[in-house]
Amino acid sequence: MKVMVVDDEEDIQSLFKQKFRKEIKAGQIQFQFCLSAEAALNYLENDDEASIVLILSDINMPGMNGLELLRILKEKFPDLKVFMITAYGDEKNYQTAIAYGADDYITKPVNFDSLKNKIINLE
């Protein structure tokens, strides 16, 4: 299962790789990291998108933000699952994300145990 993580912070890659190292080792999950929304869209359009099942996206990013990305993704790739992961737990962002069709809304600091459960449950 291929999961794309969109976040402008590079450290997030190391965190995810370490947190899911068992699952990665076991070949259960594959991560594709993108540092911006544009890069994510570019990847999805040019590569074989079918292999990506889930996108985890930050909201607050330079350039296109996560909510915008969410809107575009849900238009172009309606089958993709999108979880928003953000430090902004406020009502407005939450409502917008739900309105755009986000499949989950996870606030930082991320509780990886529950995230793992959610991802596994997708299958």
Place this chain on the structure above:
Amino acid sequence: MSLEIRHEQGNGYPTGQSESSLGREHNKRSLMRLPRSLTTLETWGFGLTGHLLWISAAPAIHAALGPQAIFVWLPATIVAMLLNFQMQSLGRHWPEMSGGTPNYTARLLNNYPWLARYGAIGYFFSWLAVTTINALIVTALIQANLKPLGISCPEILLKIGFTAIAFIVAFSGTRALSILHLCFVIPAAGFLFVFCTQGIGWLLISPASPGFFPSSWPSFSFVEWAKWYFFAVYAAYACESAASFVADSKRPRETLRFLSFAAWLIPIVYLGGSWVMMRLATEPGLKDDTFLNLLAAAKLFWGPGASFMVTLLIVAGCLLIAATAVSNSPRVLYQLALDGHISPVFAVVSPQGVLGPALVLTFLLSLICLAWGDIAPLVMVSSTAFVTAYMTVHLGLWLGRDRPEVLWPWWSGGFFLVETVVLIVGGLAWNWQDLLIGLLLPIAILAVDAAIRHIAFPPFHPAWWIKLYRGQSYRISKDFVALQVGILIFLICSTAAIAWVIRATLDGLPGDAADNLLIVLVITVGFVGVAIATWTSLPQVVSMNEAREGAEHLFTIALDAIVVLDETGVIRQTNPAAESVFGIDATGLIGRHLNKLLPGLGNQPERWLSRSEQTLNQPDRNSRILEVAISDRFSQNASLSNQDLQEYVAIVRDISDRKQAEEALQKANEELEIKVEERTSELTHTVEQLQNEIEERQRIEANLRAMQNQIIVQEKLASLGSLTAGIAHEIRNPLNFVNNFSELSAELTEELFEKIENQAERLDPETSEDIAELLTDLKANLKKINQHGQRADKIVGNMLLHSRGQSGQWEATDINSLLAEYVNLAYHGMRAKEVSFNITIETDYDDIGEVDVVPQDIGRVFLNIINNACYAAHKKQQEMGEEFSPLLDVRTRNLRDAIEIRIRDNGSGIKPEVLDKIFNPFFTTKPPAEGTGLGLSISQDVIVQQHRGELKVETEVGNYTEFIIILPKKLGELKELKK
């Protein structure tokens, strides 16, 4: 008083002249009005003067023309009659006007002011010349009578005397002159009319008559006719002199009526008299001598007395004409001055009706004429002025033909043409120099007037005369009777002495001459005597009359009823006010006893109170209340003590209106008081309402202030919130890494530890032990990092809660169930954290129904306080051990306008030194990792600022802490404002 400021122009007559408007303004301010002092009969007397003028004019015409004189008199008579009717009509239109013909004409000619003045001044001059002419005639008569006696005549003295005598009388007052005039005019006019009518009768009936018609009519030229018509006009046209006195007359209508009577007398005198003279005065050698001509005719039917009567007629006639001229001429000036044509000084009138300045000018001009002395040119000049004046009269009538008061204007136009021809033809036939003088004279007089107007000599200006007249008040002489008797004695003695002298002188003379001279002297002396008498006593009489009239006037106009009673109380005299008070006319009042009218008064006046109130009962009127004041008994004349003359004066005043007014006033007062009371209560009510309103306003203001506070706090919080939110979120990102990486590192350390344990046999035990110890420390450190990261996250979370003030929605909420929910939540939250925690929960929920709140926020407050309570109770239990049983007591209560929520724990209470800080943000007594110090601060904001409630705390150290939340029920208006 007769002295009054003239306040209106006669009949509001308009003038188009700009030049005279200044004078007019002046007139309005300072001039006086001629008093209406003459009786009708006196004005009639003045109106007969023109007829007497025939005596002077006729003999000359007859001497010149013989029987043809009739054809001069005939048209003159017709025009004179029409003029009389004409002036009557104009006089009715302008009854306030003095001066008659020339002044009416001046108004008709108001578009041609210079022509108007010229004509009027010509008229004035021709009349004033009459005085001099007649003085000259009388002097000549006396001279003629004295001549045969060989007595030298004091000619100049007589001329001046006869000129001045009328003026002297005139200066003492119009009234004196008019009475004197009347005394002589009746016999004189009587003799004249008898002469004319008897003469005609004699001609018709008497066997001695020479026949009514003349045997032949000698022919004569038009020039002759014009020459004598020019002269005849001067007499015949003057029969309208009554018009001059309309403004003086007490009854102007009656005076004007006389003009038509005078008109019908003209043909009797001028045609009748002339006919008699034509037929009977035919002796040769009579020439133009008045006395001889009249005597020649009169002696045929009057017999031997004729000479005496003719003399009387001539002398009286001359003096009368002079008197009229002296009265008439100043009136012309007076009215001209009033109308703004000449200097305003001529409009000044004394209280006795003397036209001082106008009289002075007239007198001075008369003296100038006298100085000239020659009758013939004087007559010519004044005739010229007279004819010119009447030309302007007829021209004015023709020009004013559109006015309803102007009669026969086209005839007037014709007369104007005839008179123009007569003036030129007749005037030149006489003497062109005299004609020229006559034409220029009015202009000269107008020049004099202009000089008077412009020279700053005090007597030329009205103020000087007004001051003179005001200062000159005639005082009644203290002993008037003595003065009168003295004058009478003087007059009688002088008359007797003169009579004795005359008799002595005349004894030796032939009968006729003596008689004639006697009559001349008697009339002259009479005239002088009357003049002296009037001059000395008239002012006194006038003053007495004025005083009497003033007293009578007061008696008449008094508003109080005044009744004069005799000594028995019978009314003798009343005034008009008495008639209206008693409702009985004077004839009904006089002779009645006052106590018949006012029964409250006794029979005998001596016993009447000097002042009392009486009721007057009348059958057909309401009873009236009268105030009666009775004088002491007094005598009409203090020097007489005769009982019969004793009188009382009662002054009666109707005070019922006053009484009624007083009652009405009383009533009105009472009503007013009631109204005032009503009004006061209304006002009180209004004040109360206002107070309520003010209180309401204050309440609203307080609300507003609270709202403002809330808004400020929320603004502060919002700005702080948005800041902290921003920071908090950004902190959460690194925290995310800190927490997760520390957790991850802890796991990795664990894995590493396991792997080292598996390989422990390869290492020396000491190293293995060191590694294990290091890894254990490392793991513990990572846990600490994670733990503090969690703590930071918690702080950030609370900060975010703090800033989220506006997020909640107002809704009606069941506070009891909300409270129960959060009690449960808090209990389980504590239980989850601390396994050892337990607490007894007691609840007592009152029926409080639903209240409008923001449930999320209120819930957070409940949670906070309950957490604190549980924490405190649990803490105490940890300190005291098992014997302490923690207790949470939660209860609600329904107050009237609010609900009360009490949350109580039996923990160790709050120390007094921190009690006032517990609501401060970031203040906490919990250990660092357990509290953020924001809970109660947020709670207070929510309860006090957001919900307008109260958050109080009651505590006792070691025993309990109780938080009391009071929430108002009615938050509707607050919600409205919030929106």
